[in-house]
Amino acid sequence: MFFPSSEIEVVAILSEAKEPLSVAGGNTRVLAPSGSKIISTSKLSGVIDYEPGALTMIAKAGTPLSEIQKTLNSEGQCLAFDPYNWSRFINKKGSSTIGGVFAANVSGSSRLRVGAARDFLLGIRLVDGLGNIIQNGGRVMKNVTGYDLVKLFAGSWGTLGILTEVSFKVLPKPETEATIVIHGLNDQLALDAMIDATATPFDVSGLAHFPKQKETMIRVEGFENSVKYRVERLMEIFKQYREINTLDADKSMQVWRNISLLSSLKSNNDDLWRLSVKPTESTQIVQKTKFNDYFYDWGGGLIWGLASPNQDVREHVPAGYGHGTCLQTKSERIPMFHPYDGTISGIKEGIRKSFDPKQILNQYLVI
Amino acid sequence: MDIPLASTSRIEKKPELVEALKKVLPASSILEDKAETLAYECDALTAYRCPPMLVVLPETTAQVSEVLKLCHKMNIPVIPRGSGTSLAGGAMPSADSVVLGVSKMNSVLETDYRNRFIRVQSGLTNIGVTNAVEDNGYFYAPDPSSQLACAIAGNIGMNSGGAHCLKYGVTSNNLLGVKLVTMDGQILEIGGAAFDSNGLDLLSVVCGSEGQLGVVTEATLRILHKPEGALPVLIGFNSNEIAGQCVSNIIKAGILPVAIEFMDRPCIEATETFSCAGYPDCEALLIVEVEGSLDEIDEQIDKIMVIAKSLDPTDLRRAKDEEQANRIWLGRKSAFGAMGQIADYMCLDGTIPVNKLPYVLKCIGEMSKTYGLSVANVFHAGDGNMHPLILYDANKPGELTKCEEFGAEILRLCVEVGGCLTGEHGVGIEKRELMDYQFTADDIDAQLRIKDVFDSKWLLNPLKVFPLHHTEARRMAFNC
Numbered sequence: 044m045f046f047p048s049s050e051i052e053v054v055a056i057l058s059e060a061k062e063p064l065s066v067a068g069g070n071t072r073v074l075a076p077s078g079s080k081i082i083s084t085s086k087l088s089g090v091i092d093y094e095p096g097a098l099t100m101i102a103k104a105g106t107p108l109s110e111i112q113k114t115l116n117s118e119g120q121c122l123a124f125d126p127y128n129w130s131r132f133i134n135k136k137g138s139s140t141i142g143g144v145f146a147a148n149v150s151g152s153s154r155l156r157v158g159a160a161r162d163f164l165l166g167i168r169l170v171d172g173l174g175n176i177i178q179n180g181g182r183v184m185k186n187v188t189g190y191d192l193v194k195l196f197a198g199s200w201g202t203l204g205i206l207t208e209v210s211f212k213v214l215p216k217p218e219t220e221a222t223i224v225i226h227g228l229n230d231q232l233a234l235d236a237m238i239d240a241t242a243t244p245f246d247v248s249g250l251a252h253f254p255k256q257k258e259t260m261i262r263v264e265g266f267e268n269s270v271k272y273r274v275e276r277l278m279e280i281f282k283q284y285r286e287i288n289t290l291d292a293d294k295s296m297q298v299w300r301n302i303s304l305l306s307s308l309k310s311n312n313d314d315l316w317r318l319s320v321k322p323t324e325s326t327q328i329v330q331k332t333k334f335n336d337y338f339y340d341w342g343g344g345l346i347w348g349l350a351s352p353n354q355d356v357r358e359h360v361p362a363g364y365g366h367g368t369c370l371q372t373k374s375e376r377i378p379m380f381h382p383y384d385g386t387i388s389g390i391k392e393g394i395r396k397s398f399d400p401k402q403i404l405n406q407y408l409v410i
Numbered sequence: 411m412d413i414p415l416a417s418t419s420r421i422e423k424k425p426e427l428v429e430a431l432k433k434v435l436p437a438s439s440i441l442e443d444k445a446e447t448l449a450y451e452c453d454a455l456t457a458y459r460c461p462p463m464l465v466v467l468p469e470t471t472a473q474v475s476e477v478l479k480l481c482h483k484m485n486i487p488v489i490p491r492g493s494g495t496s497l498a499g500g501a502m503p504s505a506d507s508v509v510l511g512v513s514k515m516n517s518v519l520e521t522d523y524r525n526r527f528i529r530v531q532s533g534l535t536n537i538g539v540t541n542a543v544e545d546n547g548y549f550y551a552p553d554p555s556s557q558l559a560c561a562i563a564g565n566i567g568m569n570s571g572g573a574h575c576l577k578y579g580v581t582s583n584n585l586l587g588v589k590l591v592t593m594d595g596q597i598l599e600i601g602g603a604a605f606d607s608n609g610l611d612l613l614s615v616v617c618g619s620e621g622q623l624g625v626v627t628e629a630t631l632r633i634l635h636k637p638e639g640a641l642p643v644l645i646g647f648n649s650n651e652i653a654g655q656c657v658s659n660i661i662k663a664g665i666l667p668v669a670i671e672f673m674d675r676p677c678i679e680a681t682e683t684f685s686c687a688g689y690p691d692c693e694a695l696l697i698v699e700v701e702g703s704l705d706e707i708d709e710q711i712d713k714i715m716v717i718a719k720s721l722d723p724t725d726l727r728r729a730k731d732e733e734q735a736n737r738i739w740l741g742r743k744s745a746f747g748a749m750g751q752i753a754d755y756m757c758l759d760g761t762i763p764v765n766k767l768p769y770v771l772k773c774i775g776e777m778s779k780t781y782g783l784s785v786a787n788v789f790h791a792g793d794g795n796m797h798p799l800i801l802y803d804a805n806k807p808g809e810l811t812k813c814e815e816f817g818a819e820i821l822r823l824c825v826e827v828g829g830c831l832t833g834e835h836g837v838g839i840e841k842r843e844l845m846d847y848q849f850t851a852d853d854i855d856a857q858l859r860i861k862d863v864f865d866s867k868w869l870l871n872p873l874k875v876f877p878l879h880h881t882e883a884r885r886m887a888f889n890c
């Protein structure tokens with residue numbers, strides 16, 4: 044196992060590497076097959092620069108997410124895409140790293156309104172598979188100088204290079220929040236309600252539905268009076284539902300924290316699935332998947348599900364309607380990422396080869 | 411500006427190419443003679459122009475694919491073009507190239523309010539998108555000032571921004587998918603109606619690739635429900651520093667305005683003479699616009715007023731209704747026109763970290779004296795995207811060159827303080843040679859390798875974005 048403590052050491056390791064290496068951030072999940080050689084970023088740690096007045100931070104890639112969040116918190120700011128954390132499912136301890144979060148493009152419930160992790164990443168430094176140091180983007184919010192490799196690396200899962208430094212946009216924490224809960228709706232009615240909520244000017248920042256509990260959650264965030272006003276207006280829109288109530292800030296925060304930990308899904312031997320789909324198709328897709336348990340986020344655009352082992356539920360996601368990722372499985376037969384069509388795969392493979400011609404990085408991932 | 415010599419062997423293939431094109435395109439889609447191609451000799455960077463070999467205006471994706479296949483086979487460079495409003499020379503042709511314009515492909519294909527997207531052909535104008543959904547209460551957020559003319563194709567090519575991007579992001583944050591035809595004629599569907607991309611995010615690298623990776627023929631775009639309303643407040647200050655401080659304090663206070671625009675004294679004076687907007691006599695002014703219901707707007711403007719007052723402003727004007735709002739915006743909206751009345755100008759587009767604003771403005775002021783050319787500053791302050799306008803006289807020999815040198819010095823300064831050469835206009839030919847200042851050879855090589863994957867023969871818009879010495883070997887490989 045390698046623990047480089049500087050970018051130059053990463054360069055040395057990669058330029059000499061002859062065998063495959065698995066890239067690990069905080070190890071909240073080492074996805075790598077057992078026995079593979081690991082290069083960890085845990086010693087590339089620390090916040091380099093933080094400008095609250097410019098809403099930007101630069102940090103080394105191995106900085107624990109918890110440290111980033113603590114620093115931001117002290118200035119009343121946050122990572123607005125509030126990443127999900129489901130380390131509970133694989134019984135791994137440790138803290139995610141900021142590099143791992145961006146490498147996996149992990150975004151939480153707010154994605155509906157503010158965008159994904161990739162939309163917040165402003166600049167990167169990385170070492171490619173040959174040991175070249177490459178910089179792209181920067182620390183400013185608007186930048187169209189050359190190709191955007193920044194977003195390409197967000198969600199590249201360590202297959203193109205090892206991020207050593209990331210610069211990203213942060214946002215002020217909302218002053219307060221509230222959640223409206225509608226009770227008793229079936230999936231289709233809940234989907235309709237969530238879609239109705241997006242068809243308003245009220246800037247809804249979370250839309251989830253729990254089929255077992257038959258609870259549909261609608262969150263708004265912002266300044267106090269504004270939250271109060273928008274809750275009132277939304278309650279008017281949903282007045283045809285008899286069972287409806289509002290959660291205050293504390294309760295609301297608890298609900299969404301639980302969602303980000305996937306608390307409602309009971310961890311067992313099932314495979315954990317994440318489907319990103321066209322919202323209006325979500326209920327149809329779910330019907331076919333036979334999930335043992337599941338819930339919706341992103342107003343139907345995201346489905347979290349537990350399925351009995353060895354079923355590739357992606358066969359139920361028609362082409363053009365989205366894609367699925369298998370996050371946890373004991374089966375070798377289920378690839379993690381959604382297969383894609385031939386022409387595009389040529390381009391993806393070409394890009395991967397151009398950054399890692401020696402085929403060193405995370406070879407076990409077919410992305 | 412160094413423009414490489416056109417390849418005569420390519421130009422000699424013109425008759426053969428025209429014959430072949432006639433088999434795949436209607437006659438009205440092929441423009442051959444100089445009078446017809448005149449309008450395609452340049453884009454909005456009018457200082458540079460060159461007649462192309464040919465212009466083609468296909469009507470379908472299948473036709474685009476056929477044209478590209480032919481050019482690929484014959485090794486003829488292709489310059490994708492939307493509406494030609496690029497300020498960076500991104501759509502400027504070379505004499506041995508074919509301009510491929512998508513202006514005939516301008517239909518709306520699908521509007522889906524439940525999933526909040528619209529699918530359009532890429533030749534549709536930016537305003538055309540909002541027009542298509544406005545009656546239902548929706549809008550498309552990226553709004554370049556050129557939105558009446560510029561096409562979605564060019565917006566994707568340049569990853570364009572606009573006044574609202576402080577809150578809503580730029581094109582790449584609002585683009586869900588594209589239909590892309592690669593140089594060898596393959597038609598790819600990238601992205602779509604789902605929130606996230608599957609595996610490697612190819613969409614993000616296509617957006618902003620300045621027509622070098624493929625021709626975009628269709629786009630799926632996020633549409634958003636309109637806010638209840640929006641109103642601005644105007645704040646005047648006695649110095650650029652304090653105005654810069656005010657921007658920072660507003661952002662820190664947790665307020666997220668839709669726009670924060672900044673104008674300095676030269677700009678205020680010029681627009682005042684031109685538009686008579688009644689702007690205050692001050693060193694710097696800010697226009698801050700917030701959205702929501704009337705009460706929500708009040709709540710935010712109250713907070714902004716408190717911040718502004720603590721900085722001793724010379725003027726504070728809060729719009730109470732649409733008419734007052736229009737008055738506040740009048741000067742800002744006519745700023746470019748006002749400058750055009752006074753002189754020829756070059757519009758720069760560097761971005762800097764917001765806290766470096768006062769320092770950079772001071773340096774620009776000093777450079778202005780050294781070069782003997784005036785500069786007016788008007789820009790999107792919330793995200794540090796500057797638009798210094800350098801005034802010059804195109805009829806005076808040598809003045810354009812002097813202006814370009816001055817511009818380059820400002821852009822180098824932007825990079826030095828931690829910013830970049832271009833925030834929304836793109837590199838094109840204009841800033842091509844400055845790329846070495848922002849990037850190392852390895853940084854640039856990583857980008858060239860991406861182009862190799864999409865366009866191995868280097869035929870799509872090959873003379874743009876990268877300093878010519880980096881691309882020469884690649885460009886010459888199929889120059890026959």
Ligand SMILES: Cc1cc2nc3c(=O)[nH]c(=O)nc-3n(C[C@H](O)[C@H](O)[C@H](O)COP(=O)(O)OP(=O)(O)OC[C@H]3O[C@@H](n4cnc5c(N)ncnc54)[C@H](O)[C@@H]3O)c2cc1C
Nearest residue numbers: 066067068069070071072139140142143146147200201206
């Ligand atoms: C589709 C999806 C699936 C997920 N599956 C799981 C899961 O099964 N278990 C789990 O605990 N979390 C999972 N997550 C969450 C996500 O992995 C973590 O929240 C986050 O990536 C953890 O950071 P880490 O530092 O622990 O990264 P790691 O778990 O160590 O790594 C995550 C990925 O990023 C790469 N990576 C890490 N650091 C770098 C770097 N500096 N440069 C380049 N690449 C890097 C790794 O090679 C790996 O592919 C998933 C997220 C998504 C979006």
Ligand SMILES: Cc1cc2nc3c(=O)[nH]c(=O)nc-3n(C[C@H](O)[C@H](O)[C@H](O)COP(=O)(O)OP(=O)(O)OC[C@H]3O[C@@H](n4cnc5c(N)ncnc54)[C@H](O)[C@@H]3O)c2cc1C
Nearest residue numbers: 492493494495496500555561564565567570571621626834
């Ligand atoms: C008065 C004025 C104001 C402006 N204001 C703004 C502003 O506020 N914000 C801003 O960001 N920009 C602004 N611009 C710049 C310009 O309008 C934008 O860059 C715009 O997006 C260009 O669109 P277009 O359709 O005119 O593209 P073109 O000029 O035709 O092309 C631009 C680039 O995109 C490529 N391209 C064109 N079509 C395709 C295609 N189908 N597939 C692939 N690549 C393609 C071209 O090759 C070229 O590199 C302004 C310009 C003017 C003249």
